[in-house]
Amino acid sequence: GAGVSQTPSNKVTEKGKYVELRCDPISGHTALYWYRQSLGQGPEFLIYFQGTGAADDSGLPNDRFFAVRPEGSVSTLKIQRTERGDSAVYLCASSPNRGVYTEAFFGQGTRLTVV
Amino acid sequence: AQKVTQAQTEISVVEKEDVTLDCVYETRDTTYYLFWYKQPPSGELVFLIRRNSFDEQNEISGRYSWNFQKSTSSFNFTITASQVVDSAVYFCALSEALSGANSKLTFGKGITLSVRP
Numbered sequence: 001g002a003g004v005s006q007t008p009s010n011k012v013t014e015k016g017k018y019v020e021l022r023c024d025p026i027s028g029h030t031a032l033y034w035y036r037q038s039l040g041q042g043p044e045f046l047i048y049f050q051g052t053g054a055a056d057d058s059g060l061p062n063d064r065f066f067a068v069r070p071e072g073s074v075s076t077l078k079i080q081r082t083e084r085g086d087s088a089v090y091l092c093a094s095s096p097n098r099g100v101y102t103e104a105f106f107g108q109g110t111r112l113t114v115v
Numbered sequence: 116a117q118k119v120t121q122a123q124t125e126i127s128v129v130e131k132e133d134v135t136l137d138c139v140y141e142t143r144d145t146t147y148y149l150f151w152y153k154q155p156p157s158g159e160l161v162f163l164i165r166r167n168s169f170d171e172q173n174e175i176s177g178r179y180s181w182n183f184q185k186s187t188s189s190f191n192f193t194i195t196a197s198q199v200v201d202s203a204v205y206f207c208a209l210s211e212a213l214s215g216a217n218s219k220l221t222f223g224k225g226i227t228l229s230v231r232p
Contacts, residue, residue: 003159035220042119042206042222043160056219089158104220106152106160 002026004107006092012113013082021077021110025094032075033104034067035091043091049075082114117142119209121223128197129231136192136226138207144168149183149190150208150220160206166190197230204228 005024013019025032031050035043045059049069057067064082069075079086089111093104118141128134140149151163164174166183174181178195194201204227208220 033219040224042208042224043220044222045219048219059219091160093160103162103165105162108157108159 004092004094004105006090006107006110008110009108010111010113012115015082015084015114017082019079019082019112021079021090021112023075023077023092023094023107025073025075025092026096026105027073029094029096029105030072031095031104032069033093033095034075034077035093037089037091037109039088046077046090079112082112084114087112087114117144117147117209117211117221119207119221119223121207121226123226124224125227125229127229127231130199131196132230133193133195134197134228134230136194136205136207136228138190138192138223140188140190140207140209142209142211144211146211148210150210151181151190151192152206152208152222154204154206154225156203163192194228197228199230199232202228202230 004026007022033048034046036046037043047054047060047067048056052069052072064080067077089109091106091109093106095104120139123137126134147168149166153161153163164181171183171185180193182191204225206222206225208222210220
């Protein structure tokens with residue numbers, strides 16, 4: 001079966017523009033996470049969805065960042081007025097169960113470059 | 116606040132050597148989970164192991180072994196008889212149990228392992 005799919009794999013945008021990054025989780029996975037990985041660093045948590053709702057968005061750096069998951073499957077991370085500091089790899093992960101530990105499966109990420 | 120420290124940044128070994136990757140963590144929680152992930156050049160994070168804070172038994176899986184010591188807040192990872200395919204970035208991570216175990220991982224900065232033929 002398919003793993004977590006992220007599109008696009010690469011995105012180059014100009015400073016100040018708006019971007020959307022898409023994540024297709026594994027079918028049936030209720031939990032979905034977004035992380036950001038800057039060069040030479042470990043991934044940093046951004047937001048966690050359980051179903052359609054954001055259960056924890058404490059990692060979003062500021063109000064330029066927003067994420068949705070309207071039907072409880074595909075999620076979109078939206079960044080407004082992009083800045084050069086937003087350049088990073090954005091990773092998405094999903095896992096099947098609520099409240100019971102299960103492994104999170106990661107996608108290959110979207111490399112965002114703001115020029 | 117949680118913190119994961121991977122003091123080693125880059126390690127280079129010759130194939131068949133054993134190598135240990137160190138991980139030290141900080142947390143105020145009594146219940147927590149520790150993880151190791153591998154990130155090959157393709158970029159995808161590959162889960163290797165999870166350990167909960169109540170289980171200090173060491174674990175061996177093939178050439179991989181893990182040593183968890185609560186007394187020193189360490190969760191070290193050893194690769195025995197390393198192979199070129201082991202070349203990757205390895206991350207240690209921590210999560211609080213109350214957050215749903217794997218929902219909010221705090222990662223270390225990673226260790227780049229290069230295995231030369």
